[in-house]
Amino acid sequence: MTAAALPMTDALLALYRRAPMEFVRADGVRLFDAEGRAFLDFAAGIAVNSLGYNDAGVRQAMLEALETGLIHTSNLYRTAPGERLAEKLVAASFADRVFFCNSGAEANEGAFKMARKWGKLAGGVAKHEIISLRGAFHGRLFGTVAATDRPQYRNPFRPLAGGIHIHERDLHELSKVITDETTCAVILEPVQGEGGVRVLDAGFVRELRALTAERNVLLILDEIQCGYGRTGTFFAYEQFRITPDLLTIAKPMAAGLPMGAVLTTQRVADAMLPGDHGTTFGGGPLVAHVANHVFDRLNDPKLLAHVTKEGKWFGGQLAALAQRSAKLRAVRGRGLMWGLDVTEPAKDIVARAMEHGLLIVSAGDHTLRLLPPLVMTRDDLKQGLEKLEAAIG
Numbered sequence: 001m002t003a004a005a006l007p008m009t010d011a012l013l014a015l016y017r018r019a020p021m022e023f024v025r026a027d028g029v030r031l032f033d034a035e036g037r038a039f040l041d042f043a044a045g046i047a048v049n050s051l052g053y054n055d056a057g058v059r060q061a062m063l064e065a066l067e068t069g070l071i072h073t074s075n076l077y078r079t080a081p082g083e084r085l086a087e088k089l090v091a092a093s094f095a096d097r098v099f100f101c102n103s104g105a106e107a108n109e110g111a112f113k114m115a116r117k118w119g120k121l122a123g124g125v126a127k128h129e130i131i132s133l134r135g136a137f138h139g140r141l142f143g144t145v146a147a148t149d150r151p152q153y154r155n156p157f158r159p160l161a162g163g164i165h166i167h168e169r170d171l172h173e174l175s176k177v178i179t180d181e182t183t184c185a186v187i188l189e190p191v192q193g194e195g196g197v198r199v200l201d202a203g204f205v206r207e208l209r210a211l212t213a214e215r216n217v218l219l220i221l222d223e224i225q226c227g228y229g230r231t232g233t234f235f236a237y238e239q240f241r242i243t244p245d246l247l248t249i250a251k252p253m254a255a256g257l258p259m260g261a262v263l264t265t266q267r268v269a270d271a272m273l274p275g276d277h278g279t280t281f282g283g284g285p286l287v288a289h290v291a292n293h294v295f296d297r298l299n300d301p302k303l304l305a306h307v308t309k310e311g312k313w314f315g316g317q318l319a320a321l322a323q324r325s326a327k328l329r330a331v332r333g334r335g336l337m338w339g340l341d342v343t344e345p346a347k348d349i350v351a352r353a354m355e356h357g358l359l360i361v362s363a364g365d366h367t368l369r370l371l372p373p374l375v376m377t378r379d380d381l382k383q384g385l386e387k388l389e390a391a392i393g
């Protein structure tokens with residue numbers, strides 16, 4: 001692959017090994033680079049672009065928001081889009097209250113603070129521990145990185161924020177460390193994303209919900225990646241037949257504009273008073289107007305049925321591919337969120353897929369992650385699978 005004409009820069013902090021091509025345009029489920037090459041998208045900007053690119057409805061929503069002249073007002077004043085969206089999220093979920101912020105990690109940081117404040121009121125200062133699970137990814141800010149199970153993200157920053165512990169996904173072990181006296185919350189992703197695309201066992205999740213409820217401990221679900229229709233229901237927890245006390249969302253919420261949210265029950269909301277948490281930008285009128293449109297499009301039974309149906313077909317095709325290829329060791333996923341364990345470094349296959357005009361991402365050193373836009377058609381999914389098979393070799 002030849003690099004784009006854009007000269008390399010030393011001005012950006014070198015935190016990413018960016019692919020060499022320069023994207024200049026996107027439409028539907030394809031991006032185009034400066035040399036005019038098309039890339040079919042099985043990455044969706046890491047589960048963000050669920051409606052694809054250049055979507056007429058999203059464009060319309062952005063233009064409507066611009067018409068008002070109100071991009072930002074701060075949270076000192078009322079604006080309608082955020083209030084409307086909060087009401088929709090409450091109506092569609094277990095939640096009574098919503099807090100808007102600007103990213104996934106920020107949503108989890110907010111949820112941690114709410115859990116801490118609630119815990120202190122419910123059981124005193126000792127009730128402050130937050131427990132996350134083996135394989136978890138909850139973000140890379142100071143509190144969330146302590147709940148993220150990836151040594152290379154954690155170790156350079158020790159000592160990490162205190163009172164946050166990672167434990168095995170094992171009920172016996174968890175039942176020993178979760179106590180009414182010391183634990184305020186357990187956080188988990190119903191489908192772990194960055195950690196390798198692992199659908200948690202429904203029985204395990206239900207028993208953990210029962211255990212936390214019994215011991216007066218909050219359950220926080222991180223649906224930043226697996227929520228908002230990605231696995232075929234609007235919230236992934238619907239498929240586990242439980243409800244949490246808090247839930248975080250972000251990635252696809254505003255069609256690529258930065259937005260996150262914490263959803264919570266009244267019981268937890270009662271612990272939070274004015275001044276206990278805040279954000280300058282969160283839930284501003286432009287992002288929230290676009291997010292209302294995204295909510296309406298993704299919380300649509302037709303779209304969700306499409307994800308379920310195409311997801312089943314897609315998973316079947318991946319299983320068949322694994323049968324044909326000695327380089328694929330395992331296939332996991334649900335809806336349009338899939339992980340493939342591979343025998344060679346995942347980054348090498350990601351690079352070869354680019355040469356075939358396909359964007360995919362990895363989830364750890366030996367897992368490929370496929371996250372197509374939720375609107376992708378069978379024909380495009382097929383085309384992507386052909387490119388994927390060629391890239392795996």
Ligand SMILES: *Cc1c(COP(=O)(O)O)cnc(C)c1O
Nearest residue numbers: 103104105137138139193224225
């Ligand atoms: C991406 C992600 C986050 C972090 O979101 P940012 O917007 O990158 O801060 C947290 N949890 C999960 C499950 C994620 O997939």
